[in-house]
Amino acid sequence: MRKTGKKIIRFYNNSGSLDNVIQFLENIQKKVNYLNLTVTVEGKDIKVTLFGSRDLQHLATERLKDLANRFL
Numbered sequence: 001m002r003k004t005g006k007k008i009i010r011f012y013n014n015s016g017s018l019d020n021v022i023q024f025l026e027n028i029q030k031k032v033n034y035l036n037l038t039v040t041v042e043g044k045d046i047k048v049t050l051f052g053s054r055d056l057q058h059l060a061t062e063r064l065k066d067l068a069n070r071f072l
């Protein structure tokens with residue numbers, strides 16, 4: 001039986017560029033599948049909440065970190 005849960009990851013937009021945030025969000029849509037997620041953007045703070053199996057959450061976390069390093 002797979003364990004499901006919720007995981008919250010926070011990122012900070014160092015560049016302050018709205019275009020970079022938009023590219024980051026578009027790439028999340030392309031790269032992260034099979035999980036429900038919500039994203040909240042407030043100023044330079046970005047909060048991503050993942051819902052689903054923990055194995056998929058772990059894989060998605062790695063992808064999100066890579067995308068954040070590239071765009072933020």
